Structures are given as C-alpha cells and as structure tokens.
Amino acid sequence: MKKKRIFLLSGLTLLMGLAVYSAVFTSKIAAEEKIQGPATVQPKSTSTPTTMSGPSLFAMNSILGNSKFNQLSETDTIPEGYYFSARPNRKTKYYRVNKKTKAKLEEFKHQKATWTGADPNYFYLQNGEGAYFANVGEYQGKTVDLMMSLEDNFTCMVGYSHLGVQMAYNFGSLQSIKNIRTNIKAITTVTYSYFDNATGEPLVIKGLFSKYIGGVNNKAIYDVSQGDGLFVTDKALINYDTALETATKTYITEGTTADGQKDPNRYVTDTFTASTYKIFTNGNYREEYSSGLIYATDPVARIKTPPHSLTGSLEEDGSKHKTSFSVTINQEIPDRMPNFSKYGSFEYIIPENDFYKVTSFSAANALDGSDISSNFTLSGNKLQIKPSFMSPDAFYGKNYEITLNYSLDTTKDYFSFYKDGYLDIPVEPITQTTDLDGSQLSNTVTSRIKWDYELGIEANDVEYSQGEIKRLNKDPEAFKEKILKDSEAKGTNLNLNTDIPVTIKEDPVVDSKVGTYPITLTTNDGDITFTKKINVKVKAVPPVVTIPEAGTRVVSSKGMPYSFSGTVSDEDSEDMSLFVTVDDGSPTTIWEKQVNTELNQPIDFTYEIPGAQLLDLGDHSVKVYAKDTEGNQSEVAQFTLDVRGYLAFKDMPPATLDFDQAKIGSKGSYSKLNKVVDFSVEDYRGSNTSWKLVGSLTSELKDNSTNATIKDGIIYRDDKGNETPFTTDATVNLSTGKATASKVLFPIKWGTDDKGIFIKTPPDVKKGTYTGGIEMSLVDAP
Numbered sequence: 184m185k186k187k188r189i190f191l192l193s194g195l196t197l198l199m200g201l202a203v204y205s206a207v208f209t210s211k212i213a214a215e216e217k218i219q220g221p222a223t224v225q226p227k228s229t230s231t232p233t234t235m236s237g238p239s240l241f242a243m244n245s246i247l248g249n250s251k252f253n254q255l256s257e258t259d260t261i262p263e264g265y266y267f268s269a270r271p272n273r274k275t276k277y278y279r280v281n282k283k284t285k286a287k288l289e290e291f292k293h294q295k296a297t298w299t300g301a302d303p304n305y306f307y308l309q310n311g312e313g314a315y316f317a318n319v320g321e322y323q324g325k326t327v328d329l330m331m332s333l334e335d336n337f338t339c340m341v342g343y344s345h346l347g348v349q350m351a352y353n354f355g356s357l358q359s360i361k362n363i364r365t366n367i368k369a370i371t372t373v374t375y376s377y378f379d380n381a382t383g384e385p386l387v388i389k390g391l392f393s394k395y396i397g398g399v400n401n402k403a404i405y406d407v408s409q410g411d412g413l414f415v416t417d418k419a420l421i422n423y424d425t426a427l428e429t430a431t432k433t434y435i436t437e438g439t440t441a442d443g444q445k446d447p448n449r450y451v452t453d454t455f456t457a458s459t460y461k462i463f464t465n466g467n468y469r470e471e472y473s474s475g476l477i478y479a480t481d482p483v484a485r486i487k488t489p490p491h492s493l494t495g496s497l498e499e500d501g502s503k504h505k506t507s508f509s510v511t512i513n514q515e516i517p518d519r520m521p522n523f524s525k526y527g528s529f530e531y532i533i534p535e536n537d538f539y540k541v542t543s544f545s546a547a548n549a550l551d552g553s554d555i556s557s558n559f560t561l562s563g564n565k566l567q568i569k570p571s572f573m574s575p576d577a578f579y580g581k582n583y584e585i586t587l588n589y590s591l592d593t594t595k596d597y598f599s600f601y602k603d604g605y606l607d608i609p610v611e612p613i614t615q616t617t618d619l620d621g622s623q624l625s626n627t628v629t630s631r632i633k634w635d636y637e638l639g640i641e642a643n644d645v646e647y648s649q650g651e652i653k654r655l656n657k658d659p660e661a662f663k664e665k666i667l668k669d670s671e672a673k674g675t676n677l678n679l680n681t682d683i684p685v686t687i688k689e690d691p692v693v694d695s696k697v698g699t700y701p702i703t704l705t706t707n708d709g710d711i712t713f714t715k716k717i718n719v720k721v722k723a724v725p726p727v728v729t730i731p732e733a734g735t736r737v738v739s740s741k742g743m744p745y746s747f748s749g750t751v752s753d754e755d756s757e758d759m760s761l762f763v764t765v766d767d768g769s770p771t772t773i774w775e776k777q778v779n780t781e782l783n784q785p786i787d788f789t790y791e792i793p794g795a796q797l798l799d800l801g802d803h804s805v806k807v808y809a810k811d812t813e814g815n816q817s818e819v820a821q822f823t824l825d826v827r828g829y830l831a832f833k834d835m836p837p838a839t840l841d842f843d844q845a846k847i848g849s850k851g852s853y854s855k856l857n858k859v860v861d862f863s864v865e866d867y868r869g870s871n872t873s874w875k876l877v878g879s880l881t882s883e884l885k886d887n888s889t890n891a892t893i894k895d896g897i898i899y900r901d902d903k904g905n906e907t908p909f910t911t912d913a914t915v916n917l918s919t920g921k922a923t924a925s926k927v928l929f930p931i932k933w934g935t936d937d938k939g940i941f942i943k944t945p946p947d948v949k950k951g952t953y954t955g956g957i958e959m960s961l962v963d964a965p
Contacts, residue, residue: 246415246423251407252451254417255484257522261414265391265454266489268480268515269319269329270582271354272549277343279306282313282332285383291343304344308333310363314341316355318380320582321492321513322388324626326380331355336363337371370404375460385458392460393452393482396421404463410453416483420448447520450483480580485524486517487620491531493613493628501604501635504677506591507542508630510610511584513549518580524619525574530567531585532614538597539589539608549582559585589630598678606632634677638713640685640704642672645717648724649813650755652695659690666691666702670717674706683708695813697723725817726753726809728761729785732822736802741828741867744794749807749820750785751777756811761788764806765796765824773807797826800869828867830874830961833928836862845944854942860933864961866922873921876931877914878959884942886951897955898943908943909957917959 246252255261271277277291291306308314313332320327333339342356360371379386392410405413415421453460496509512531519525533541544566546556558572566585572578591597591608600606608631612624645666647655655662666672667685674683685706693700700719705712730749739745751774753759761774773790790807797803803824809817842854866874884893895908899915907915920929933939942953 246419246421246451247417249423252413252415252419254419255414256417257484259484261391261452261482261484261486262412262454263487264389265411266486266515266517267320267322267327267388267390268517268580269316269327269355270480270515270550271316271319271343272582273552274318276317277306278315278317279308280313280315280330282311282330285313285315285330287315288312293343305340305342305358308339308341310336310338314343314355316343320515322386324492325386327386327388328378328380328383329355330376330378331357332374332376333357333360334371337361338363370463373462375462377458387456387458389454389456390460391452391454391482391486392462393450393480394462395481396449396451405451405453406461406463409457409461410455412454414452414454414483415450416448418448419451419483420446421451445481445521447481447483447522450481452483480518481520482518485519485619488517488615488617488623489515490623491515491613491615491625493610493625495608495610495628495630497630498632501633504634504639505632506593506597507589508539508591508608508632509586509588510613510628510630511586512613512625514583514585514615516579516581516583519576521576525579526568526617526619527570527573528567528616528618529573530565530616532616533564533566533587534611534613535564536611537592538595538600539591541587542590543588544586545588546583546585549584555583593680598680601634601678604634606634608632637676637678638683638706638708638711639675639677640672640706640713640715641675642670642685642704642715642717644720645669646720646722647693648722648755649695649697649815650724650753650757650811652693652721656691656693656695662691662693663687666717666719667704670704672704672717674713676708691719693719693721695721697721723813723815724753724755724811725815726751726756726759726811728807728809728817728820730807730820730822732805733820734822736823736825738825738827739797741800741826742794742798744791745797745824746789746791747805747822748787748789750787751809751817752783752785753779753809753811754783756813756815759786759809759811761809762807763790763792764804765792766803767806774809779811792824797824800826800828800867802826828869830864830866830868830872830963832961833863833865834861836860836931836959840940842942845942845948847944847946847948847950849946851946851948852944854944855935856933856939857935859935860939862931864918864920864929864931866920866927866929868922868963870922870924873964874919875916875962875964876918876959877962878909878917878957879914880909880911881956881958884953884955886949886953889949889951891949891951891953893943893945893948893953893955896943896945896953897957898941900938900941902938904937906941906943914960919964 247254271293275293277293278287279289279291280287289306293304306314313330316329318326319329331341337360339360340358342353342358344354357373360373362371375392377386377388377390378384407413491512491514494511494513496511498505498508541561541564544556544559544561545554546559547554555572558569560567560569566587589608589610597606600608607629610628610630612627614622614624616622655665663686666687672685674685675681676683683706685704687702688705689703691700691702693702698721700721701716702719704715704717707713728749728751730747732747737745751759751761756779758776758778759774760772760776762770762772764770773788777786779786792805803826805822805824807820837860840860841857843857845852845854864874864876866872878899880897884896885891895910897909898906899909899917900906909915918929918931940957
C-alpha cells in the first residue's frame, strides 16, 4: 500500500501587533504602501556586519553576525506600536472565498478546539481561493478582516480553531501546501491581507510577524525590503545562509535540530507597516511531501500590552426608556515566552461621574464567551484582575471583554444628554495600570440610549373573573378607576422625570366571556399625548370542592350506605350546582343552583351513597364536582370506596361442650361429646377466598374441689385419626373452607362418633369433675 508522508519543511509563525500609532507614524499612509526603515526604537547588533563578498565564519554560522537582524535581550521589548494580533472571537466568520473578488464560496462554523493529533477544524483551499476571516480584532477603532491566499497553482489546508499554540490546524495555519504542477519547486508566496470590515477596503496596520526556526529541515526566506525591522534574541540559535543571499531575500535555517517551540532564541520577528505581509515557504516539490506554515503569536521578546479600547452600548428600543447602559473594555493580552515576565498587578481605574455610576460588571473570554468574572474584583472605582488568574500561562495570548454596567442617577438632570432622539452619554477614558507597563489611557466612548418619546406610561395587564366582570360592567366609570388602580398605571414626563396622570378615555368594552380585551391608557402634558395599550384578561374561576376523603381509600361493608361531607366555595359566581358519580355512572345532583350569598366562603354539604349502589365487592370510584353560573367546572374531588364482604360464624357453636363420664382404668380412657354440636361459617368476601377454623387452649382441665389437673386432656381427632392436643402456645386446625360464587355457607358438625373433640383421661387421674376452656377463631388463610 502506498503511504503518504507529511512533514513541515518550514516552521513559520505569525504575530500581528495592535496599538495606537506613535507620533512618527501619524502621517497618512496609502493602503498598499510599504514603509521602510527601522521602528521608533531598535537595538542594533553588537556584531560587525558581514558583506556578501567575504562573510566571516561567525556570520556564516550564526544570524547574530548579520546587520539586518537587531538583537534584543531578555529585558528588552519589541518596539511599541506593533501589537495587532489576528485572533478569532465570538463574532468571527470563517469563509472560503475567491481570492481576487473575495466572493464567498463556503462558510464554516467555529468549533471548540481539542487537539488529539487530527483536529477536524480545517478546510481546503483550491487553486485561486483564499481563506477569509471576518472580524479578527480591533485596530484604531476599526474592525479588521484577514484574508490568506497563495500564489496560483497551489493548494493547501487552512486551520480555523484558535488553540493559541503552534499546531498545524491552529487558526490561520497552513498545512499540506502543494504545487499542482509536477516537477516544479514548491516555493510559494503566502499573502496575509488586512481589510476594514465596514468598507472592505485594504487597511494599513502596524504588525508583527514571527517565524519559528527550529526542528528538522526548517528554513525561512525573508523579503527584507517589506518590513520595518527584523529582530532576534541576543542568544539566537539560528543559522544564516550566505550562499543563498540575494539583494532582497535572506535565507536562515535552524541552528539545532532539537525542537523548542517555546524558546524565544529560535524565533525571528519582523515588524511592518502595511495592509499586506508576504512570507515564503521553501522546499522541493515531491508528490509524497507537503510543506506548511504555522500561524502563531510568539515574538522574540515581550510585547507591552496594548492600550485597551472601549465600546459603548447602543439601546435601540426607545419604548423602554432605559436609565442604564454599559461600556465594554476590549483587552488584548499578548502571548509570552516562558522567560518573559508575568504581571503581578493589573487594574483599571474608572473615572467617577456625577450623572452615573458603575453598578456591576462581567468578564468573558472573547473567543468562546466563557464567564471569567470570578477572576476580577470591583472595589469603588477600581477593577482589578486577581494575581492567581494572571500567573498561569493560559492567561496570556487571549482577548478579554470586560463589561461595566452603569446606572444613571435619575435625581439629576440626565436628560441634558438628550439629542436627536437619543441620550448620548459620554464616558471618559479608563486608565489601565500594570506593574510591567505603567499606565495607559483608553479611548473615550459614547453610549447611546434611544428615547422615542418624552412621555411614558408604566402599567401592568389586569385580570378579573367572569362573575366580577358582570358586576363591573354595571358601572363603567368605577370600572375604569379600578383598571387604573389595579394596573398600577403611572404616567411620567421622561424629560423632567415628573409624574403625570393617566386616564381611560373610552368606556371599557370587556365581555364576561373568557378572553383578552385591550384597553388604551392615555397621558398628556401640554400638547404632547402618549398612549399605551394594556390587556384586561377575563379568566374562568371554577368552584372549589373539598372533602376529607379526597385522594384516599376508605372501607365500607357490602350493601351498607356510605355518608360523606364536604364544602363548596366560589369566589365570583351567583350560584353553584353540585354533583356526584359512582363508578363514572350518571351524575346524581346534590344541589341545583345553590345561591352563593357570600363570595369565596365555604358552604357545607352531606351526601349518603345508597347501599343499593354498593352491593359489588371491591373498589368503587366516587367523584364529586361543582359547576358555577358560567358553566365552569371545579376540579374533581375523588376517593376510592373499598366495599368488602365478611367472614363470620353464622350459627355460633355452644358456649359449653358436655362429654360422657370417663372411667378410670389402668390404660386411661376417652370421653366423647354426649350430644351432636352443629354450627356454620359464612364467607361473603368473594370468590376463591379461603378460611380455616383453629382452636387453642385457654385453660387446662381442672377439678375445682381438689385442684387436680389433666395436662393435654382436650384433644382433637381428625378424619384420619390423628390426635392433636389443645395447647396455649399453638393452634389446632379444626376445619377449612374455600368460598366460590355459589358457595358461601359452610356447616360444621361434631358428632358422637370417633372424630372431633375428646377428653383424654390418663390412668392416674383422680376422681372428680373437670372443667377446661378452648377458644376457636376464624382466620383468613389459604
């Protein structure tokens, strides 16, 4: 199987800087103009420049000997002004476009990036196409768009997930750059173009472009004529290739094959002022190889954090008449190398104002919107970033949005801000202060609140029951006053913040049917009139039925009447009717139009279910409900009536059993009943119910004159001749039965034969008259 090998011939990284122009850059610059020469402050190389005719061994081996590269120590910073970093945020759009016309061919949705070795967030650019990222940051008050494109006849993959580290599918990175023409070197120009998002015109920025030169077989080609200054560290581990030197291009390569993507000594940073920046990949075309360019934001030295920018809120709904607004601090924190200093303190000082004050704040990551407010503290007019949030590397290389929420002081003449239908509220610059960069001021900003009218009405919808509407319609004037009171209607001159009365001009047209009916409220001050509609909602208010048994199970006997009581109330109707059903049968009327003399007061009732409706054993559903004059039905009060049968003696056995006289003999003897005993059991509990008759001893046989006893003297002999004595700690089974639909009566007969109850006399019994006791019980048992 043919394998495709991919490796990076060129490890290149990019950083674009953002900041306010310093004085030397304030002259007008054409969109495509290239500004040559050094930046405001550029430390020079301490080495002797080499010439093309005879480079020294040092110059041939190290970039530090080349005068085109300025050296920076660990304590130096990149010259101010080069700050812009193209980073996606929640508003960024990702497109594949025609690189010449910028016509959109396809849009991609941002996904949260998770690097597992094959990040899916990339798309392919075909010949003649470009990658267009709309809204990748702010520069001097303008939203910036970025387009990346290759020369004709080249294709590649473009990443669009912002991982903040060097990875082939990171935001703006190119991978698998290929020349579609065979046998032609795969050296191509990659052009980064910047546009004004609002106009689409080229936008000149002051930016940084960093290249990582490290790993295996990495080289970079510089067009030294397009930048403002090239920078390396004073310990750079990068080699300089004099053999490939040209008038405009400088070739450099890695000084070691070891990887070190977080080592500033392996980076070259170019500063530029232009609307485009071009870089060059290198390598020979081979079918199984690919080249790439990794977009990153790591410079060779620390960048001073750029001044923050402010964005004021805009409230376009003038009907709200809001007295609150917000200002968003847009803060870019540059990437950092491990040896760069971290912030120990970072705070914003918010100017105080007589007309408004900060009431709260929120903070979010600009890319995914995640809430990071807990990492900030607001005390008075100072908003501070917690040191624990700034200490990890994850704090750096991100954009943050901090929203300050303000409230106008309504006791002041804030309407002095009113102009052309808006309150234009100016916010003074906010000071940013850090331990590393000192203090910097933001821009001023204006927050706007639209005010469509100078008068306003605040009022709530109102709700009445059907019965109440019937009564209110009898007096329209009183009805209007009640609507104004219940709606809490309040008229205000919003300019002067004074109260003005609210009226209802027309008589309310509100039907007693359930529905929503609009009412127009009016207020006026001088020649100005303002109206507001509210709704009168007519609701159905059904009666309320309450019974103690509701939701429970109660037990009653078969064929016996069952009586229950309860109450009924209704808050608005003139009368009520009350009904009951058993097993969802036809309703029985308990009341017919009971007069509701006292609204919302309970009226007692009692009802007895006839026994004739309760002949069937088992559960019976009993439901009680009421209806009012308007036909509204109450919730059903329901309970379960469990009608049960019974198990009992129909004919009781005699209280005394007499036995034949026993004879004393050497072997003992048995005494039978001296007459037949007849009794019966009836079981009305339903089919397939079982029972048994059991007996137990209550007292042993005893002669009261001599106190002599016969232990285990009362016995029961079953049909098989088995004898069981009656004892106090166990029961004797005397009879059993099972009821069916046709068999509910069970006669029991103990005769004078050899079955039943006997007196067993031992040989050593004493002469006398003995009396004992047994207890018989009916039990539910299989």
